[in-house]
Amino acid sequence: MQVRVDSDLCQGHTLCAMAAPDLFALRDEDGHAYAPDENVPAAQEERAQEAARSCPERAVQLS
Numbered sequence: 001m002q003v004r005v006d007s008d009l010c011q012g013h014t015l016c017a018m019a020a021p022d023l024f025a026l027r028d029e030d031g032h033a034y035a036p037d038e039n040v041p042a043a044q045e046e047r048a049q050e051a052a053r054s055c056p057e058r059a060v061q062l063s
């Protein structure tokens with residue numbers, strides 16, 4: 001599984017980072033989220049799905 005954040009949709013709510021703190025980081029300049037490593041370890045897949053569900057902007061994309 002891979003995870004990406006659509007930076008055009010992200011509004012910086014940080015809910016994704018709360019759901020999966022190991023998968024997301026927040027940019028200092030605007031508070032928007034990004035995935036430092038797009039490859040999701042198998043043990044983190046459930047958290048990645050929770051992060052996608054929790055994002056109000058549907059900016060968390062899994063593939």
Ligand code: SF4
Nearest residue numbers: 010011013014016055
């Ligand atoms: S929850 Fe969605 S909108 Fe909020 S920081 Fe995460 S990706 Fe961005």
